Amino acid sequence: MDKVLSVSVGEIALKGLNRRYFEDKLISQIKRCLYNMPFQKVYKEQGKIYIEASEDNFKQIIDRVKKVFGIVYISPCIRVEKNIEELKKAVVEIMKYKTDGNSIKTFKVETNRVDKKFPIKSPEVSRQMGAVILKNIENLKVDVNNPDIHVFIDIKEYIYVYTDRIKGYGGLPIGTNGKGLLLLSGGIDSPVAGFLMAKRGVEISAIHFHSYPFTSERAEEKVKTLAKILSLYTGKIKMYSVNILDIQKEINKNCPEDQMTILSRRFMMRIAEKVAIDNEIDALITGESLGQVASQTIKSIYVTNASVNMPIFRPLIGLDKVQIIEIAKDIETYETSILPYDDCCTLFLPKHPVTKPKLEDIEKSELNLDVEGLVNHALETMTVYEAQ
Amino acid sequence: MEIYLDNCSTTRPREEVIDVMIDALKNDFGNPSSLHRLGLNSEKKIETSRQKIADFLKVSPEEIYFTSGATESNNLAIKSILNKYSRRGKHIITTSIEHPSVMNVVKNFQENGYSVTYLKIDSNGIISLDELANSIRQDTVLISIMQVNNEIGSIQPTWKVKNIIKEKKSEAILHVDGVQAFGKIPVHIKDWGIDAFSFSGHKIYGPKGIGGLYINKELKLNPVIYGGNQERGFRSGTENVPGIIGLGKAVEIMSNNFETEQNQVRNLKLYFIDRLKEIDKIRINSPYEYTSPYILNVSFEYVRGEILLHYLENKGIYVSTTSACSSKGTKKSHVLVELGLTDLQIEGAVRFCLSHEITKEDIDYTIDVLKDSVEEIRQVTMR
Numbered sequence: 140m141d142k143v144l145s146v147s148v149g150e151i152a153l154k155g156l157n158r159r160y161f162e163d164k165l166i167s168q169i170k171r172c173l174y175n176m177p178f179q180k181v182y183k184e185q186g187k188i189y190i191e192a193s194e195d196n197f198k199q200i201i202d203r204v205k206k207v208f209g210i211v212y213i214s215p216c217i218r219v220e221k222n223i224e225e226l227k228k229a230v231v232e233i234m235k236y237k238t239d240g241n242s243i244k245t246f247k248v249e250t251n252r253v254d255k256k257f258p259i260k261s262p263e264v265s266r267q268m269g270a271v272i273l274k275n276i277e278n279l280k281v282d283v284n285n286p287d288i289h290v291f292i293d294i295k296e297y298i299y300v301y302t303d304r305i306k307g308y309g310g311l312p313i314g315t316n317g318k319g320l321l322l323l324s325g326g327i328d329s330p331v332a333g334f335l336m337a338k339r340g341v342e343i344s345a346i347h348f349h350s351y352p353f354t355s356e357r358a359e360e361k362v363k364t365l366a367k368i369l370s371l372y373t374g375k376i377k378m379y380s381v382n383i384l385d386i387q388k389e390i391n392k393n394c395p396e397d398q399m400t401i402l403s404r405r406f407m408m409r410i411a412e413k414v415a416i417d418n419e420i421d422a423l424i425t426g427e428s429l430g431q432v433a434s435q436t437i438k439s440i441y442v443t444n445a446s447v448n449m450p451i452f453r454p455l456i457g458l459d460k461v462q463i464i465e466i467a468k469d470i471e472t473y474e475t476s477i478l479p480y481d482d483c484c485t486l487f488l489p490k491h492p493v494t495k496p497k498l499e500d501i502e503k504s505e506l507n508l509d510v511e512g513l514v515n516h517a518l519e520t521m522t523v524y525e526a527q
Numbered sequence: 528m529e530i531y532l533d534n535c536s537t538t539r540p541r542e543e544v545i546d547v548m549i550d551a552l553k554n555d556f557g558n559p560s561s562l563h564r565l566g567l568n569s570e571k572k573i574e575t576s577r578q579k580i581a582d583f584l585k586v587s588p589e590e591i592y593f594t595s596g597a598t599e600s601n602n603l604a605i606k607s608i609l610n611k612y613s614r615r616g617k618h619i620i621t622t623s624i625e626h627p628s629v630m631n632v633v634k635n636f637q638e639n640g641y642s643v644t645y646l647k648i649d650s651n652g653i654i655s656l657d658e659l660a661n662s663i664r665q666d667t668v669l670i671s672i673m674q675v676n677n678e679i680g681s682i683q684p685t686w687k688v689k690n691i692i693k694e695k696k697s698e699a700i701l702h703v704d705g706v707q708a709f710g711k712i713p714v715h716i717k718d719w720g721i722d723a724f725s726f727s728g729h730k731i732y733g734p735k736g737i738g739g740l741y742i743n744k745e746l747k748l749n750p751v752i753y754g755g756n757q758e759r760g761f762r763s764g765t766e767n768v769p770g771i772i773g774l775g776k777a778v779e780i781m782s783n784n785f786e787t788e789q790n791q792v793r794n795l796k797l798y799f800i801d802r803l804k805e806i807d808k809i810r811i812n813s814p815y816e817y818t819s820p821y822i823l824n825v826s827f828e829y830v831r832g833e834i835l836l837h838y839l840e841n842k843g844i845y846v847s848t849t850s851a852c853s854s855k856g857t858k859k860s861h862v863l864v865e866l867g868l869t870d871l872q873i874e875g876a877v878r879f880c881l882s883h884e885i886t887k888e889d890i891d892y893t894i895d896v897l898k899d900s901v902e903e904i905r906q907v908t909m910r
Contacts (some may be wrong), residue, residue, distance in 0.1 A: 352837030353907075391907055487907075 316340030328426030576775025616666020652681030680822025689720025733777030737770030
């Protein structure tokens, strides 16, 4: 009788022929997230993935593995040989443990006989195990409609018995849906946007824009910390850091004050697109939410998009701030995002930014700037590092 | 090029200090309270340090207590004095420009029923002795005044306070936060009638995590924390032996060079001020008289102090600002507000803190970088 963790996969199961590829990706993701944890083995058996490890480490392992996308739930299991007497012992043990000091009064046994060579059929296994539980543990009743607890039995190469399903995030394993470059600021929104796209299987790289010495190194450290937290879900993140102070100065000097934000935004997109192309990344990701600030109106987004050709994903576009904060708290980026390393870049913020920019006006302003030269100059300041 | 002009925040420990501390970590690990020889060795060394400090301050060694630093010293002094003399009354006098380790302790007593007078400062950052005299009441227990202000360097006339207390026939106790004065300007504890005096190790090229408190032995105060009765029962906790040895070394070197270094730095500051005149729209916030030679606070209008700090850092020059930028506006320094500066001046304030390690060439380089940086920043902000 061993203790193992079972990992249930979600949409992967729907992916037909690709299933094997998805499962292998997932196994490598699980192994990656357990990098310095003691575990014996990760193996797959008929639709689920199993982790062999010491029971003492289950809690920590679950905490880590929960963050791997593509997992629907994780269950601590008792694993026994395919033998009905062993199964009885396992069922009694798990129920004794679950009812100890608990107000559980009703239960239901559900059996899934994957191995059709097993001589007893599923309903009969459930009936027999129900009887064993009733005989060994007092004050319990069977309730097939609304039980306090389910006892699940999976009959495969081994028999697995479990009661708990700890929810994962679902989604698709990282790397199964291409690569995206996340525009990562120090705020609340962009890490959430990165999280949501990663959940759809997108491998994340990040780009951060700063205005040192108008902004501080601590602000950049904060972004690195955010990338590090995000990497618990996404795996290693390659992060590009670009100084755009000279661009801001040029805009400030040569263009109308109220266009500062939208013009800077177009420059950021252009730089991001260049970095993406150079690194074989296929899309940009931003944390914009419609109407949140001046640069996030439909017209502003139109003008911003016109500066590049690459698709820009905005997974937060329809979310309220409250919903974004909820996710940020859940994925534990919120506390870092709200750290007060605000910087003096607010100096460049116009008092009344334009909210309905016209593309022709903006393009006209850009005639006063050496756009390509400024983009290339900014790229020369680029530094790269890895967050993990 | 690296020019460290943030010596009020902390200082680079002297080589000799580092050497004795490494030696102490290796060899003097014995607990001074242990009865064996190793303990005795450690005990002897901390008593040697205590003697050096007492000699420098011209007080007796048994009036010096080691603490974890000036924050603890200020807390310990204020709390133990107020606890001991609570029957005399519940009135405290302090200044409106104290360091948080005094200000926040006093505020806490205020929340718990004490009344507090915060003395105002004039345009030079100095309190009025008349206001002090008029503020003393029958129930005044404690007068706590910082010797040198950490942001602008103004020197308070603590040498006149004891006489005023006597004239008022008051029994008030005088505590002086001496952090930025210790080893930087002459302080005569006994002559001036200071009852308690806080100081720190890392402001005088010694280690962090060690400081001290002088207390007039006639006061006989009770401890605030209890334990194994180290420091004659007043400050329990196993002694920070390497820290104490390092502090002793720092004081020894400092006291040998006190006057030379002070004169050298005073001339440097005058030179610095003179050259700053080459930059327009500035204000020297440190007073010209009654001023620490080590501290020079300057406002550059239309320049955010924090941005200037990063420009200087980029050229290897390290300074401080006391007001910080944030998206919700500027968090203003209470000292500069008390000094009556405009918002533009408060936002643009930068503090240069000198040391004997700084040369005239360093100042020339700093001025060059300042000129360029200020001009560059103003191009954006004065648009």
